[in-house]
Amino acid sequence: MQHALPAVPAALIEQLRAVVGETGVLTGEEVAARYPGYFMDRIAADAIVRPRTTEEVSAVLQLCNAAGQPVVVQGGMSGWVRATQTKAGEIALSLERMADIEEIDTVNRTATVQAGVILDTLETALAEHGLTFPLDLGGRGSCQLGGNASTNAGGMRVIRYGMMREQVLGIETVLADGRVISSLNQMIKNNAGYDLKQLFIGSEGTLGVITRLVLRLRERPTSSNTAIVCASDFSQIVDLLRFVDQGLGGLLSAFELIDNNFYNVNTGAGKHAGPLASDKPYYAIIEMLGSQQDRDSELFETVLGEAGERGYFDDAVLARSETQREQIWNIREDLEHVVREFQPFYAFDVSLPVGRMQDYIAAVTEKLKGRWPDSKIAFLGHMGDGNLHIAIGAGGEDDRHGVEACVYEPLRPIGGSISAEHGIGLEKKPWLDVSRSADERKLMKDIKQLLDPGNILNPGKILDLHP
Template sequence: MDTDTLRAHLRDLLGEAGVVDAADAAQRPAGFMRQDTVQCRLLARPRSTDEVAAVLRLCHAQRIPVVPHGGRTGLVHGADATPAQLVLSLERMNAIEAIDPRQRVAVAQAGVTLQALQEAVQPHGLAFPLDLGARGSATLGGNAATNAGGNRVIRHGMMRERVLGLEAVLADGTVVSSLNRMLKNNAGYDLKQLFIGSEGTLGVITRLVLRLAELPASQNVALVALPDFDAVAALLGHMDRALGGGLSAFEVMWRAFYELVTTPPAASAPPLAHGQPFYALVESQGADQALDGPRFVAALEAAMAQGWIVDAAVASSARECAALWALRDDVMQTARHGWPFTFDVSLPIAAMEGYVAQVQGALAARWPAHHCWVFGHLGDGNLHVVVHTGADGDREAVEQIVYAPLAPLQGSVSAEHGIGLEKKPYLHLSRSAAEIALMRTLKQALDPLQLLNPGKVLHDS
């Protein structure tokens, strides 16, 4: 089918506003994607599950590959498209259909942004606790398709733990509606798990039932300096025990990252002096600030008495809590010397210190003038490694240094960002041949024509 005919069919299905030509699509904001990857044959903007199904039926009949788009905030090229492909954007499916305070669930369309849901449930005394820096752009459908993680996984889990049910459309237009609202439902296979984390390769998520939590009544945040990695691990266990399950975040910054985000042109002045090897942002959330605040401070004082903490800055207001979080979240400082290579890995906490030393040693041997910044959600086993060598052509060599040591540690090349195109050559380091074969079997069963987000996650069979 030629493009003019396809455009006419899509306008019949979606209306004039539902179809964007390739030239106009290329001028749209790219999110976190490079502008040169925002290519397509046409861009379709359905408003409902039925319209998504109609578009996919048409594309299936005509053998047209389809790339689903959410908020375009992914970092592994999972939403890249080519001029031969149709982009299917869920941006107009942005309705929050229901908020049920008694059941503590929300039903939302896939194009709702994470921040929009967070703000909508607050007046009900509820929270949607998944949180990440791209909250204002990232969509719930994209969060589910990539199994997003973020800042508070240590307490509330990944996106997978927040999804009770969902609706998805298969490559041939079949609608699979499994909008379960119950926490316990063991009636056969849990089909929603097929689509969560599959990056749009098995189906297009259109609606979700999401598990909410009670809105915390207290928040306590501290930035602490630590003398060595053993103290970091000891503090994590100590704070979790001392706070009785209230620990909601444990973010660790290696020295170079902390110094980067607390020196000009960064906006934050250093709350703690430079010079320690590790800094950690520790957060607790609870039910009573008058009780939880002293408990939090007492836990820090006990850790300091043990020698695990060298110095600490404790926030005394919501503004100061936000300021400490802003320091940790100022990752754009890593682009100060030019656009860097970013990595998202996970591995056992006991192996982290040796892994980082190995990576940094290999980088220094190859590029003496390189920059390497390490930080991450250490309580979840997740590290972000950001490397700048000064040459885009060094990417593959840096990838080998970062990814190769993970295999013997049984680590993962992707903690929370997915595989997309970028990590596809390294999937075998984290998944066995049998696992990859089973992934191929699922792909073949649900999308035998290889039309949904083709080329992502798995190598062509």
């Protein structure tokens, strides 16, 4: 439980201004105006501190640690679990002014960046070098790379490139007491003792503040092939996933599931054009990225043709232009309609073995409809890596716990995760025991206590340091 905090002392605010400059500290109405109407992370901090360098971050944290002042790190504010939510008496530490791409090394295929660089900005800079940083997610135009690492972001291409932690070679982190741990490794292989960066990747700013990163780059794909298929039975989609992954020889870059409910919410009059009939239970978007368009298109069509002959889908539409590709992906990525039509709106992000998905979908639907017969529910997500997103409109404003129980409790007996890629924050903290044992949670607390004994870094997120 989060308790009310005393106001940040005026003397500390002045000390922070001395470190980051007059325009580096925002207070009062300047804080409230930053994210007007922001629906996920309430901004109620007494101040937003905006350093420009790692040295300034270090000095800020030294002052805050000495004063016992809670600090919440904020990036692009595109998270879904309230990990960056602040309250009165806290300081928000924004890395927005640390936005330099320091180096693009085309020989070693690495990029060294400050934590505030926006994902899309890096991708644009890499294009002229024929390279790519293949993390791809809906918030690409606003999310920051430090936040991507802090939350271990996933997205559309995990099936091919892995999560964020697989794509980070080195990081620089500032600990709660201001110590700078600079581990800017540039090698794919470095087995010299503990891989300390992994402590901070996915820790949601509770163990340290990531200030710089070394990222692994890949050769930029020069061909793309995309299709959307529909199926009458979930087993078809399961078989299709294995078949296309094998048939495309490592070039499968996305395999996205959409159920009938989500497909119908996003297609139709005044919405996106539906390329396939709207009466099928399941749909999947398949994308292949490669290097030679003619050769890759022939392979893509051959593999899909064979899959169709085997009965792994009922119908398919292949994108014949970039416009058609965008139209297909808009059906998956546009959340505007589902947020408006599913009220009160709840969004979930879970992970489980692909072989368990059909039974899990049925169990969640049965529990939800059993309690709220008029509820709305839709499933979609990165099926290729076992990640389901669930959109629900059910109950009233006071029914959150009951809705969450319908989603999370069925994960318990199958060893599923309450968070595939969004993290824990405040939103999922009450359910952490579904996916982490008592011993695991105790070790997490021990690590937090070791690195942040004053509990000033994002206190109360993921877990409570004290019972």
